[in-house]
Amino acid sequence: MSSPTPASPSSPVWRRLRANRAAMAGLLVVVLLLLLAAAAPLVAALEGQNPTAFHNELIDSATGGVPIGPFGGASARHWLGVEPGTGRDVLARLVYGAQVSLSVSIGATVVQVALGTLIGLAAGLGNQLADTVLSRTMDLAIAFPGLVFAISLMAVVPGSFPRPVLLMLVLGVLGWGGTARLVRGQALTLRSLDHVAAARLSGARSWRTARREILPGLAAPVITYAALLLPGNVTAEAGLSFLGVGVRPPTSSWGQMLSGATTWYQADPAYVLLPAGLLFVTVLAFTVLGEGLRTALDPRAKSRLRRARSRRTVAA
Amino acid sequence: MSKSRAVAAAAGFALLAGLATACGGGTAKSSATAAFDPATCQGGTLTVLAQLGQGKFDPAELYTSGGGKVPTLVFRTLTTRNHTTGGPDGAKVVPDLATDTGEPNQDATVWTYHLKPGLKFEDGTPIRSQDVKYGIERSFAPELPGGPPYLRDWLIGGEQYQGPFKGADLPSIETPDDSTITFRLTKPEGDFPFLATATQFAPVPKAKDTGTDYQKHPVSSGPYEVTSNDNGKSMVLDRNPYWSRSIDDQRLACPDKIVYTSGLDPAVINQRLAASSGDDARAVSGDTDIDAGILAKLNTDSALKSRVATGYFGATQYLAFNPTVKPFDNALVRQAISYAVDRTSVINAVGGSAVAKPATTFLPDQPAFGYTPYDYFPAGPSGDPAKAKELLAQAGYPNGLSITLSHATDQSDIGPAVAAAVQESLGKAGITVKLDASADDDYFTKTQLPSSEPGFFIGGWGADWPSGGPFLAPIFDGRQILTAGGNFNSAQLNDPQVNAEIDAANKLTDPAKAQQAWGQLDAQLGKQAWTVPLYHPVYKRLVGKDVKNAYVSQWNGVYDLSRISVK
Numbered sequence: 060m061s062s063p064t065p066a067s068p069s070s071p072v073w074r075r076l077r078a079n080r081a082a083m084a085g086l087l088v089v090v091l092l093l094l095l096a097a098a099a100p101l102v103a104a105l106e107g108q109n110p111t112a113f114h115n116e117l118i119d120s121a122t123g124g125v126p127i128g129p130f131g132g133a134s135a136r137h138w139l140g141v142e143p144g145t146g147r148d149v150l151a152r153l154v155y156g157a158q159v160s161l162s163v164s165i166g167a168t169v170v171q172v173a174l175g176t177l178i179g180l181a182a183g184l185g186n187q188l189a190d191t192v193l194s195r196t197m198d199l200a201i202a203f204p205g206l207v208f209a210i211s212l213m214a215v216v217p218g219s220f221p222r223p224v225l226l227m228l229v230l231g232v233l234g235w236g237g238t239a240r241l242v243r244g245q246a247l248t249l250r251s252l253d254h255v256a257a258a259r260l261s262g263a264r265s266w267r268t269a270r271r272e273i274l275p276g277l278a279a280p281v282i283t284y285a286a287l288l289l290p291g292n293v294t295a296e297a298g299l300s301f302l303g304v305g306v307r308p309p310t311s312s313w314g315q316m317l318s319g320a321t322t323w324y325q326a327d328p329a330y331v332l333l334p335a336g337l338l339f340v341t342v343l344a345f346t347v348l349g350e351g352l353r354t355a356l357d358p359r360a361k362s363r364l365r366r367a368r369s370r371r372t373v374a375a
Numbered sequence: 376m377s378k379s380r381a382v383a384a385a386a387g388f389a390l391l392a393g394l395a396t397a398c399g400g401g402t403a404k405s406s407a408t409a410a411f412d413p414a415t416c417q418g419g420t421l422t423v424l425a426q427l428g429q430g431k432f433d434p435a436e437l438y439t440s441g442g443g444k445v446p447t448l449v450f451r452t453l454t455t456r457n458h459t460t461g462g463p464d465g466a467k468v469v470p471d472l473a474t475d476t477g478e479p480n481q482d483a484t485v486w487t488y489h490l491k492p493g494l495k496f497e498d499g500t501p502i503r504s505q506d507v508k509y510g511i512e513r514s515f516a517p518e519l520p521g522g523p524p525y526l527r528d529w530l531i532g533g534e535q536y537q538g539p540f541k542g543a544d545l546p547s548i549e550t551p552d553d554s555t556i557t558f559r560l561t562k563p564e565g566d567f568p569f570l571a572t573a574t575q576f577a578p579v580p581k582a583k584d585t586g587t588d589y590q591k592h593p594v595s596s597g598p599y600e601v602t603s604n605d606n607g608k609s610m611v612l613d614r615n616p617y618w619s620r621s622i623d624d625q626r627l628a629c630p631d632k633i634v635y636t637s638g639l640d641p642a643v644i645n646q647r648l649a650a651s652s653g654d655d656a657r658a659v660s661g662d663t664d665i666d667a668g669i670l671a672k673l674n675t676d677s678a679l680k681s682r683v684a685t686g687y688f689g690a691t692q693y694l695a696f697n698p699t700v701k702p703f704d705n706a707l708v709r710q711a712i713s714y715a716v717d718r719t720s721v722i723n724a725v726g727g728s729a730v731a732k733p734a735t736t737f738l739p740d741q742p743a744f745g746y747t748p749y750d751y752f753p754a755g756p757s758g759d760p761a762k763a764k765e766l767l768a769q770a771g772y773p774n775g776l777s778i779t780l781s782h783a784t785d786q787s788d789i790g791p792a793v794a795a796a797v798q799e800s801l802g803k804a805g806i807t808v809k810l811d812a813s814a815d816d817d818y819f820t821k822t823q824l825p826s827s828e829p830g831f832f833i834g835g836w837g838a839d840w841p842s843g844g845p846f847l848a849p850i851f852d853g854r855q856i857l858t859a860g861g862n863f864n865s866a867q868l869n870d871p872q873v874n875a876e877i878d879a880a881n882k883l884t885d886p887a888k889a890q891q892a893w894g895q896l897d898a899q900l901g902k903q904a905w906t907v908p909l910y911h912p913v914y915k916r917l918v919g920k921d922v923k924n925a926y927v928s929q930w931n932g933v934y935d936l937s938r939i940s941v942k
Binding site for chain 1: 642666667668670671672673674717719720722723724726727728729730757784785791792794795796798799800802810812814
């Protein structure tokens with residue numbers, strides 16, 4: 060697992076990114092979340108809890124299983140309280156849930172970007188027929204009701220298949236359309252540039268041209284697009300788990316916790332706020348970081364925007 | 376139900392002495408200031424809020440044990456459950472259209488009923504025994520599927536009979552005159568009076584039968600007639616002018632109008648009833664128990680607490696073993712699992728101790744079923760992993776064991792939360808449990824087909840009527856192993872001795888003797904650990920703040936709509 064950061068710390072991209080305080084805050088949160096997820100067993104051990112142990116003594120069975128004590132039964136032993144109905148430790152479930160949420164969303168993004176780049180390149184560099192066929196397939200992939208299809212796919216695959224991997228593949232396979240369209244457009248533009256034309260005229264094969272001349276030019280828009288796809292995948296994973304087709308118990312995930320929390324929002328608000336808040340922060344951090352990356356990788360976009368804005372001010 | 380409240384209610388009813396329709400020891404749950412008086416309770420509109428619709432509202436197709444839901448307001452049957460009390464007597468059978476609960480012959484294979492005089496349909500035509508016979512015959516027609524399977528099993532010629540629409544009648548139902556009806560059965564069935572509470576025993580006038588369209592406007596024999604009916608999803612019922620309390624001692628029929636609304640989310644039903652604004656003040660929950668949000672408020676809100684009624688439906692949730700799958704053929708393994716299960720965790724997973732009671736017997740803990748307490752594998756409330764490990768070692772698994780538990784994905788009482796609770800508690804005894812989830816429909820198909828039945832899964836069984844027979848026979852009678860699907864004998868048990876005891880108990884017409892026989896059989900089956908009983912559900916349901924005389928029937932755990940007042 061690695062966050063998409065540009066190549067060298069001394070590059071102008073990194074300098075521009077570092078100057079963007081919001082993006083740096085986003086990056087910090089993302090790194091923290093990744094560390095938290097990677098260190099989930101450590102965090103749980105530090106607290107002295109594990110995510111699956113029930114604690115019936117910490118919940119009030121007579122009122123339906125509400126945690127005993129304020130803020131969802133938070134205590135020195137259970138820092139963020141316990142889960143209503145089971146008494147499982149909320150902190151441990153949140154950090155283990157972060158593993159699922161982050162690995163699935165990053166994995167799905169990788170699949171989406173890889174598939175999208177391959178298909179987009181093939182369409183942009185191939186002949187007329189390939190372009191037409193692949194472009195229509197992209198339209199189809201973009202217009203496809205992904206959630207509905209994901210739900211049915213998740214339901215038909217046998218339970219023995221590892222669920223996080225399945226989630227990753229399903230989200231990846233259903234979400235490559237946007238990347239492909241972007242890559243195709245870029246490839247068409249790059250193809251007409253002099254150095255690409257030179258490479259082709261000198262007899263380089265199309266695969267080599269794509270790899271050596273076009274791919275480097277694609278890096279910036281694709282990285283930016285990936286950073287913006289990621290938060291969408293975090294929510295998609297949460298959504299599928301919320302609907303009960305995501306990871307299976309006793310594995311925890313934020314979406315699943317939120318789904319369980321729907322019956323508890325009045326009796327135990329803490330249990331709703333924690334996964335919801337964490338999900339919110341994650342999506343926000345990735346989005347802000349993605350925006351920052353976009354401007355850092357393509358400074359012209361920012362200046363264009365600024366110019367457009369100043370022109371509007373003049374007109375007004 | 377607290378004792379003091381029952382006493383207060385009884386005192387309230389003492390004032391009503393002399394009324395023809397005086398109630399028994401009902402446990403009234405009125406929160407309003409004025410006492411409930413059946414003589415002046417008429418008026419107003421009662422709204423029923425429900426998740427599920429009534430389905431096809433045809434007495435041949437309904438499967439409701441003639442219960443306290445909407446059907447009992449429109450369809451009177453030969454016998455009915457005791458409507459007049461929310462106490463344990465609510466699980467008894469009383470006469471409805473008939474003068475008594477049935478006269479059996481010596482070996483309970485012939486049952487005879489006489490109709491009360493003065494009974495009329497909603498159009499004023501008198502109800503005759505032929506109308507009851509016709510109503511039962513309709514339920515055999517393939518055009519009208521649904522309904523309980525017992526009639527086909529029990530009535531002579533029932534297996535081949537295809538209903539009256541092709542012209543043939545069923546000779547094993549005899550109507551020597553307009554008020555007498557006799558049933559001839561293939562085998563002794565002491566529980567026949569219970570079956571006669573089913574809506575299939577409601578009279579249907581042949582002249583008004585419109586076949587599959589009859590469900591849109593069935594002809595009423597009860598206090599209300601159907602005014603509008605959107606496929607059972609929403610219904611409006613108004614008074615039937617030809618019904619009166621003088622010919623019906625079971626129903627009070629206080630509201631002038633009853634509105635049934637379904638398709639609602641459980642949380643919405645609870646919130647609307649708790650808020651009780653507008654028409655919701657005169658509404659009841661049709662099929663929804665209170666949830667955690669309401670439960671948490673009850674301790675601090677006594678007004679809300681007084682609007683929650685508690686009832687019991689004879690049902691047991693359990694872990695089922697299929698001994699044809701290893702290692703569940705080994706009784707020691709089944710016993711070890713029985714010891715290891717943490718019932719507290721399971722109960723918390725389905726809503727806590729307010730809505731479930733731990734179970735160690737297969738029969739529900741109500742006398743009507745023949746409840747005989749036993750606990751052969753005493754695990755306490757949270758399981759005994761040490762004892763379980765000991766048994767596993769004896770069984771040849773000193774280093775623990777790995778098994779798979781099948782569960783459904785949606786329905787909560789057989790769903791992932793219960794499975795996770797079982798998984799965690801067995802883990803403490805060294806039993807590693809893998810979970811195998813399938814969507815509800817697939818799950819039912821898979822677990823009810825002997826050839827695909829998993830070795831270990833979560834099951835539940837509810838009673839068609841409060842008696843041991845329909846509770847034990849489908850689960851343990853070897854002749855009820857259905858190889859083509861729909862099988863509930865999950866242990867695939869075919870023990871000639873058990874079969875013989877079931878036959879003997881079915882012959883008994885004295886409920887007390889039958890209860891004893893079923894209780895003994897359950898206690899004997901329990902030793903084999905064919906199942907691990909987990910809990911019996913408790914129904915806790917909310918009413919609006921202006922609803923009076925609302926209590927939950929002990930027959931089926933739902934509000935008795937025929938006795939509620941909203942005035």
